[in-house]
Amino acid sequence: MSRLCQVAACLSAWCFSMEITVGRDRKPTCVKYERILENAVDFLNGGLELLFASNFSSQTAKVAVVSIQTSVELLAKYRMVREAGLQSIVQGKLPSKNLDQAVKEAKFSTLGFGKVLDLVGAIEGLTDDEKRLINELVNIRNDLVHFASEVDPESVKLSCVHILARVLSIFALGEARDIGEMADYRLLLSEQNFNKLINFDPYRAEAVDAALESLDAEKVFKCYMCGNESFCLRASENYFCHCCGFSVVSDAIAFAACDACSSVDRVFFDPLNTTNNMHYGKCMDCEVKQWVWECPDCGSVVSQVDGKARRACTYC
Numbered sequence: 058m059s060r061l062c063q064v065a066a067c068l069s070a071w072c073f074s075m076e077i078t079v080g081r082d083r084k085p086t087c088v089k090y091e092r093i094l095e096n097a098v099d100f101l102n103g104g105l106e107l108l109f110a111s112n113f114s115s116q117t118a119k120v121a122v123v124s125i126q127t128s129v130e131l132l133a134k135y136r137m138v139r140e141a142g143l144q145s146i147v148q149g150k151l152p153s154k155n156l157d158q159a160v161k162e163a164k165f166s167t168l169g170f171g172k173v174l175d176l177v178g179a180i181e182g183l184t185d186d187e188k189r190l191i192n193e194l195v196n197i198r199n200d201l202v203h204f205a206s207e208v209d210p211e212s213v214k215l216s217c218v219h220i221l222a223r224v225l226s227i228f229a230l231g232e233a234r235d236i237g238e239m240a241d242y243r244l245l246l247s248e249q250n251f252n253k254l255i256n257f258d259p260y261r262a263e264a265v266d267a268a269l270e271s272l273d274a275e276k277v278f279k280c281y282m283c284g285n286e287s288f289c290l291r292a293s294e295n296y297f298c299h300c301c302g303f304s305v306v307s308d309a310i311a312f313a314a315c316d317a318c319s320s321v322d323r324v325f326f327d328p329l330n331t332t333n334n335m336h337y338g339k340c341m342d343c344e345v346k347q348w349v350w351e352c353p354d355c356g357s358v359v360s361q362v363d364g365k366a367r368r369a370c371t372y373c
């Protein structure tokens with residue numbers, strides 16, 4: 058544990074041993090706050106490797122929890138620095154002279170995690186559930202580091218994946234959820250960690266809750282990338298999946314009911330790509346490929362399995 062404590066103590070020095078922006082109104086030199094993200098990503102992947110390793114035990118659970126909690130703290134700071142500059146997470150005023158040197162020598166201290174959470178909460182609106190999950194992990198970590206307590210590996214694993222289902226989107230992506238970049242959490246996670254995490258049922262279930270509770274979600278669909286019911290159409294007219302982190306502009310994908318199995322919104326298709334005024338789609342439930350067309354009178358979408366006679370619009 059002592060090595061981990063050292064790592065934790067050195068963390069701010071690592072995070073800020075770089076040139077960083079100091080705020081929107083005072084932008085100096087080059088901006089490299091991505092270093093905070095790099096460190097967060099290293100702790101995150103290290104923690105997840107332990108969490109999903111075949112020899113996961115109460116011993117490795119302790120290291121995993123400290124690593125993942127550290128990454129969560131760094132991700133929250135990353136969100137704030139990206140949003141409002143370095144000053145936003147620093148106690149007191151940043152030095153106006155020789156800032157780079159002060160940063161390298163870590164001559165200032167950053168706000169506690171609770172304060173940083175309040176700041177993120179002010180721009181994002183954290184739900185009570187999200188705050189509860191975050192505090193749960195903070196408490197486990199503190200108990201471990203300060204009181205040498207024991208942990209139950211399975212409950213630690215649940216705490217970690219539940220919190221990640223909430224904070225990866227809020228802290229790590231932030232506004233990136235609303236620019237539909239067609240990227241996913243592989244930006245943050247190794248291929249192996251990505252696959253283990255997004256296929257872990259408790260994580261998937263929490264991602265569904267996160268999608269349903271998201272204040273920016275207008276409707277929730279099944280994700281055509283990971284198959285989880287956590288694909289949000291957001292107020293920004295972008296889709297974002299709370300499970301795999303995939304985002305895409307709303308023009309690029311649309312959903313229709315399935316002509317083969319009758320499930321609602323399960324046929325996904327590209328509305329910009331047409332053949333004879335029809336779109337080619339596929340049902341996520343029964344996997345039957347089919348055609349989708351838009352009713353010229355009411356604009357609703359109708360799907361039909363290839364070879365069947367064209368149906369009348371079911372809505373008008």
Ligand SMILES: [Zn+2]
Nearest residue numbers: 280283298301
């Ligand atoms: Zn997904």
Ligand SMILES: [Zn+2]
Nearest residue numbers: 315318340343
């Ligand atoms: Zn179907």
Ligand SMILES: [Zn+2]
Nearest residue numbers: 352355370373
């Ligand atoms: Zn119609």
